[in-house]
Amino acid sequence: MSKQHNAVYLDGAGKPFRVGPIDTKSPGKGEVLIRNKAVAINPVDWKVQDTGFFIQSWPAILGEDLAGEIVDVGEGVTRFKTGQRVLAHSHFLWNKTLQHASFQDLALVPEISVVAIPDSMKFEDATVLPLAVSTAAAGLYQSKKETCLELDPPSTSPKKSGKTILVWGGSSSVGSAAIQLAVASGLDVATTCSKKNFPLVEKLGAKPFDYNSPSIVGDLVAELGKGSFAGGYDSIGTRDSSMQCAQVITQLGGGILTSTLAPPEDMPADVQGKSVFAVTIFYGDNAHAGKAVYEDFLPEALASGQFLTVPPAEVVGHGLEAIQDACKTQKAGVSGKKIVVTL
The missing domain is CATH 3.90.180.10 (Medium-chain alcohol dehydrogenases, catalytic domain)
Structure with a gap:
């Protein structure tokens, strides 16, 4: 060499x-x-x-x-x-x-x-896949003391949990990974994207909503309210996306919003916002998240075609x-x- x-x-x-x-x-x-x-x-x-x-x-x-x-x-x-x-x-x-x-x-x-x-x-x-998967996993599987969602680990044979989750920006690389991981953890996923990307997110197992719709908040509340709401993941990370997510979460009784970037400081009091740093899933108290995704789930999920290389x-x-x-x-x-x- x-x-x-x-x-x-x-x-x-x-x-x-x-x-x-x-x-x-x-x-x-x-x-x-x-x-x-x-x-x-x-x-x-x-x-x-x-x-x-x-x-x-x-x-x-x-x-x-x-x-x-x-x-x-x-x-x-x-x-x-x-x-x-x-x-x-x-x-x-x-x-x-x-x-x-x-x-x-x-x-x-x-x-x-x-x-x-x-x-x-x-x-x-x-x-x-790699950074997108790690970033999504950091928000979905790390502990709640880190203000993350702490979902059950993904499985190649998931069972429906009765829980729902909001993924804002489902056609992005992080959003696509978050959808697939959440589905593999047994959750029903509602996501936002442009209409042209509806087929993409539907293929991943999510129900799409047009983020440009004037009724987007109400539509998402109605859909996510059909189950036990687990929280939101903002894969876009802008002020507008975080505040719209916060509106949905507030109307569902409050909860956790994880984001690729730091959420605004003036979010509603009943919304716990936290940004994630992808590499933390491999170290310390959150190393269980990295193992659950990279070692226990992805090899088989990629081999079987369950987890898709998208976008x-x-x-x-x-x-x-x-x-x-x-x-x-x-x-x-x-x-x-x-x-x-x-x-």
Whole structure:
């Protein structure tokens, strides 16, 4: 194996990406080394590039979503072997080394956030899932002391719980994952999206509602009131989406709203709002959530076709040099798809 590989560097806030060499490190205890075949672009990537938010030292390497083949395993790794096809959630915002990020040819990833994928699954399809799944799971399965919903873990043979949940923004990558996980936990899901994305969310098992409808709040209250309301998940994270979710929750008697971004401080008193940080499902008191999803559920659910790789991948380029334009495409706005670069 070469002692170096190429990576995409960011030298400072507002700087363009550049491709250059980086030392290839062997995986440490509990880690695997993956040769990336596809990476996906998330809003956090261009936001960090623009603002430098989260970055403590330069240069930095970004990227969370990847799919590829394992080329080496570290001490104590038992679930994977070299040559295995996987998807993975890299921890660049958690770990301190540049090698723990996806925008490079080879990436170090903790075993706990890696999932084997079927031979029939394309790498570009698999890479749409990791960060979205982790972000959704952080809101759905962490403990209530973290002001999350603490649902029963997902199952490949779920039983109806009689509970209902609101997922705002069901056609987004996080929303799509939240729907599928909630359905696998036995809940009935009501979700919002544009009319053109109704078929997508219906395929995932949710009942869609047009977020542009003037009666959206009342329509959602009527639907969610048919069962025991478990809470809301705002996968959009804007002030408008959070406040509309809060209106629904208030009319249903109050409850918890988890969100991809911090909810407004002036939400109704009977709504407990909390933002989530995806990587927390793998550590500490909430590690049970990561295990329940990445180890106990996803491998079988992906193999059987129960869990779908949605929104669909839109491959916009090949090679590390294409990541800059891919981030620009994501920043310009996408709907019902995820931007992907193959490697």
